[in-house]
Amino acid sequence: MKYADEFRDPTAAKALLARIADLTDEIGATSEKPVHIMEICGGHTHAIFRYGLDKLTPDGVEFIHGPGCPVCVLPMARVDECVQIAARPEVIFTTFGDAMRVPGTKTSLLQAKAAGADIRMVYSPLDALELARRNPEREVVFFGLGFETTTPSTALSIQQAAREELTNFSVFCNHITVPPPIKALLDDPHMLLDGFVGPGHVSMVIGTHPYDFIAQDYGKPIVVAGFEPLDLLQSVLMVLQQIRDGRAEVENQYARVVPEHGNPVSIAAIADVYETRPSFEWRGLGEIDHSGLRIRAKYSPFDAEEKFGIGYAAGERSVQEPEGCACGAVMTGRLKPTGCPQFGKGCTPEMPLGALMVSSEGACAAYYQYGGARAVEPAE
Amino acid sequence: MCLGIPGQIIAITDPARQMAMADVSGVRRAVNVAPVLSGAMEDLIGKWALIHVGFAMALIDEDEAEATLQALRDLGEAQEALEAMAQGQKALEVEA
Amino acid sequence: MAAHGLSNRLNKTPAEEEERHIMALRDEHVTLAHGGGGKAMRDLIDEVFTSVFQPESREDQARLMDDALFEPGARLAFTTDSFVVDPVEFPGGDIGKIAVCGTVNDLAVGGATPLWLSAAFIIEEGTEIALLRRIVASMQAEAERAGVKIVTGDTKVVGRGSADRVFITTSGVGVIPPGCDLRADAVQPGDVAIVNGVLGDHGATILAARGDMALSTDIQSDCAGLGHLMAAVAKACPTLRCARDATRGGLASALNEIAEDAQVAIEIEEARLPLRAEVKGMCELLGLDPLYLANEGTLVLFVAEQDAEAALAAMKSLPEGAGATIIGNARASGPGPRVTMRTLFGGARIVDMLVGEQLPRIC
Secondary structure (H helix, E strand, O other): OOOOHHHHOHHHHHHHHHHHHHHHHHHOOOOOOOEEEEEEEHHHHHHHHHOOHHHHOOOOEEEEEEEEOOOOOOOHHHHHHHHHHHOOOOEEEEEOHHHHHOOOOOOOHHHHHHOOOOEEEOOOHHHHHHHHHHOOOOEEEEEEEEOOOOHHHHHHHHHHHHHOOOOOEEEEEEEEOOHHHHHHHHHOOOOOOOEEEEEHHHHHHHOOHHHHHHHHOOOOOEEEEOOOHHHHHHHHHHHHHHHHHOOOOEEEOOOOOOOOOOOHHHHHHHHHHEEEOOEEEEOOOEEEEOOEEEEOHHHHHHEHHHHOOOOOOOOOOOOOOOOOOOHHHHHOOOOOHHHOOOEOOOEOOOOOOOHHHOOOOOHHHHHHHHOOOOOOOOOO | OOOOEEEEEEEEEEHHHOEEEEEEOOEEEEEEOHHHOOOOHHHHOOOEEEEEOOEEEEEOOHHHHHHHHHHHHHHHHHHHHHHHHHHHHHHHHHHO | OOOOOOOOOOOOOHHHHHHHHHHHOOOOEOOHHHHOOOHHHHHHHHHHHHHHHOOOOOOOOOOOOOHHHHOOOOEEEEEEEEEOOOOOEEOOEEHHHHHHHHHHHHHHOOOOEEEEEEEEEEEEOOOEHHHHHHHHHHHHHHHHHHOOEEEEEEEEEEOOOOOOOEEEEEEEEEEEOOOOOOOHHHOOOOOEEEEOOOOOHHHHHHHHHHOOOOEEOOOOOOOOOOHHHHHHHHHHOOOOOEEEEOOOOHHHHHHHHHHHHHOEEEEEEHHHOOOOHHHHHHHHHHOOOHHHOOOOOOEEEEEOHHHHHHHHHHHHOOHHHOOOEEEEEEEEOOOOOOEEEEOOOOOEEEOOOOOOOOOOOOO
16 A cells, blocks of 8 residues: 555664664663653554554653544533434434444443434545435434544535535534643643654644644644654654754654645635634543534534534533543553553443543553553564 | 545546545545645546545645655664674674 | 245146246245245245255255265264345355355364255345345355255245345254364464465455445455365365354454464464455555454464465365465463464554454544
């Protein structure tokens, strides 16, 4: 696969790993006193475990798995609202597969589907739009979730629906943005982070400047990274080089995809369709100011919140996290997934208790699935 | 977050809706190319784009990709040279 | 609804049969009348099913005999499986082909020579009779390839919406030759794991054929009978320990089952996994893991290391084993996980059983 296989070449990894090991020594990082590097994006978390990168990098480098899994941080009350919308007889509720298993306070969408709701998995909001065209007598609702990477796709779909004057298509908007939770984490006095691996695909939309505050205001290095294993290792190396040099900059390892100023068409579509909510709840992190998006009034016919009377402030907002759940501590780097007393016991991928076990991109689920949880013999 | 994969634009399928066919390793999917459209749609044919949820989100910059790979190659060569030097040093020490 | 055999056709000459068929089944779609026990049902069974399967017995039960049964130490193998596929026809096969291959393979991976199958059909009212004919033809063709006979069966018709066109249950009987005792708990540390060909083609084909994701490819299902392949390996390898067909849950599930039964660890190497570019592409697009995609003509078997080359050669002598390759080996079981994979990158990761169903993801 072009632009993917070249960045998975294990022979090229050898030199990177050797340089990472040298730099870790030079900085004086050890397993007792490691450098903490947060990969913000769940896709990076997944890649780290899929390729076993955590086992290949030295003990002095510790990955802290960030909040960048939109499914994991989805508040349970929002899942309940999805189930509520989906249960209406006229509704075809469409969603990415990721959201199907996320538990609400009572049921997941998968369970709601089994109970009779017309819930369909789609690959793209365009497929939901096509369902709306083909089923004019039904209300097609698309579950819009995801960070800035995914937000343009629903914005462009809403614009398309407006052009076609479709009256039976709406989006249940749960889009969230990356910079506010990073700021919240950096403001947390318990925070232990020395640097960041930045989310490549979010950045292809918004560019690299939204992270300037991380370097300028908080003095932390951040390197925007691609998703192949060599991308990740190179980015870790670049973060370590900044730490060694005492620099704090926004660097771009993923320049083949990420332009400095992002994608103008996508940015314009987001601005046209969405506005920022005063605050939005993140599962495990709580309410974060200006971190969520809602559909602007001019597109209200395509806003499922308006159509079905489910405003963000309308319901009981904050749902208590299950007892014993330590997702917040794991997400701020204070606790490793395996350090949570519920990990693998009261909380497993089959019966997730907390946010991070919900999606395969969640740190705990990735740990569990790919063996961070249980001893894996080291590679020979 | 945000699964994206490189695909090649191989045909224009619906100009009115800015739709084109993308090929990812022999798997074809109609995608919306609005985010990467700057001129005529036909100009996109043959180009590589990052595909996410049915949208071509960014064109892949071939020169930048090559520059990244070259940096990795240079690093590999430098590391080999370092290792060779270390080996040579060791050999000298053993001889001495 | 009374049960009925496929064998209850009238005693007529082929010419008479032919004439009666021309007269009989005029419907284009199955109706509830075809399940009512009367003439309509008899016409459907005679014309669509028994005229193709040609069972020897005309009674409600097949009466079976095979010389292999008389060998001292020979054992019967008996298995059953139900098949529901959406869509019922897909590139590389249909539900009928899978129903025969699946049961043939369940016998074959146990070391049995597959001999006889039963086939029971649950048919949804409104199903096109032409579709049934195609399914039955493909079952018969596959049975002939596998050297088995479909000797008995049943049909039921259910109301529209109570089934999805057609569901098939096939049971199979085979004979395990004396001395052959393939079982997962025979796998020992050091044994080599071999697959007969590419992984995930069936799962990827079905995903594309369903159309929900609007993806198109030229991949075909790998659906194939593996009886001849298993016979060839058994003959060439005295140390053949066990085999499993990697159907639902894919290779990962088959390996986990074997590792658990044998109380061994299994390590596979990502670099050795045979995968088509299209299957990789689909997995990248939808965020799926090919280790969990279903196969319908792919098995994994374990042999002692010294027999690995002989097993590979035996497999490669047949078209369904042309892509045979070693993917890993069994190791002494430690406190760690049962099945692991050495990644392309030299790292190691767990290959666990799947939790529920693998769903496409975007993030």
